[in-house]
Amino acid sequence: MVKKANGKWSMCIDFTDLNDACPKDCYPLPRIDTLIDATAGHEMLSFMDDFGGYNHIKMHKDDTPKKPVYHVSKVLHEAELNYSITEKFELAFIKTSRKVASRRLVKWVNELGKFDIKYKPRMDMKAQALADFVVEFTINDQEVGGLVLQSLDGFMIEYNLRLDFLTMNQEAEYKALIVSLGLAIAVRAKNPKVCGDSRLVVAHVNGDFEAKDDTMAKYMRVVKGILTQFDECLPIPFAIWGMDILGPFPIASGQRKFIVVAIDYFTKWIEAKALAKITTNKIAQFFWENVICRFGIPRILIIDNGRKFDNAEFRKYCDDSSIELRFTSIAHPQENGQAEVSNRIILVGLKKKVVRSRNTWADELLPILWACRTTCKVTIEATPFMLAYGAEVVVPLEITHKSPKIKAYEPEINEEGIRLALDLIDEVRYEANTRNAEHRRRVSLYYNIRVKERFFQQGDLVLRKIKVSGVGERGKLTPNLEGPYKVKKTLR
Incomplete structure (x- = not known):
């Protein structure tokens, strides 16, 4: 008892340990104000605890099979697709129990109890549930395999492979090899080392055995094509150069009136030098000082068919350095496109720089090259x-x-x-x-x-470009085509 300020006594009850002494009610009473509003204007309110189950009300034996069955669905994602049937059953029980025991659903059902709502099951619920069950748990005729991609520092990538068709063991090995090489390319692997348990596939790829079967031969060609991509993953700079000559220009200091230009096909790096005369020795000296001494010996040099390049002396110079010479077609000199682009860039730069005195173009060459290299x-x-x-x-x-x-x-x-x-x-x-x-x-x-696309047949009359044949005089008024000629044979 507690004495109040006005002299009266008040009784207080300590409910501190009441919650520990009482069992926890998983199904609390609904909101009292909701129940009062629902009973307004009525003499009595009755309701049934549905969560207690059907055992509270005894059902007739004939109505027992009519009890509704509720189907809880769950779509499997990612790793869940690889579960075994037993694991999928266990997952189904877990998901069903969680949804049934959800306190949110209990709260909603209690609040909806005041409304006159009639629940009717779908007429095809049983059939739909059975169909979903059959689709989900039917074992398909699919083969499942796995592969592991591991880096040098121990990082591992595991990948499960499912084949939608029946295959032999060698075909499955080839399929796993193709997928693993694709993953290696995706993670930008440089020098992958492939380990497999099929000696036949390993021997095919290494070239020890010949793939006589058509299917194996097709798989091997696919693998060979993918392997070539690893050689292209890391491009080698300064391996392919194009070279050309510009001029003549107005005579500059030192009697210079030509420009020899070289460009790397990958980095687009341009080297150029003004020369007074174009000789094989001058070109070889330029290539040695500006290309080889700075960037190493290239593998390929692309040039046109001019006599300054296409001669025995320059061929010997390139052969001594193991440089492969490639000449552009006479009819298509634009095949050396990189050199043509570099020529155009230099010409545009010189026109912008040289305004008053055209004899100073040689002094503006280095600033133009600087701009090209930093753009x-x-x-x-x-x-x-x-x-x-x-x-x-x-x-x-x-x-x-x-x-x-x-x-x-x-x-x-x-x-x-x-x-x-x-x-x-x-x-x-x-x-x-x-x-x-x-x-x-x-x-x-x-x-x-x-x-x-055009096709030529035997007996057709055609014209030929004069610059391809190289016969006769060529001038501004000379026609571009000659003929007609008759097609004797089509090659392709």
């Missing part, structure tokens, strides 16, 4: 300087205007950043090579749409 190219979305050295160049504008890169310069941090950039240069070149390939694909697609 982002559309096809590769990078600068030639970046692809060559792994970092962006510091241009004079950044020095005069104090760019953030200059303000934040710290020798130790800069050295660490350069080392990191050199480690990532292969990835930068790989991405540039991918973008360049995609650009070529789009250009080729656009060009092929405009090409009209």
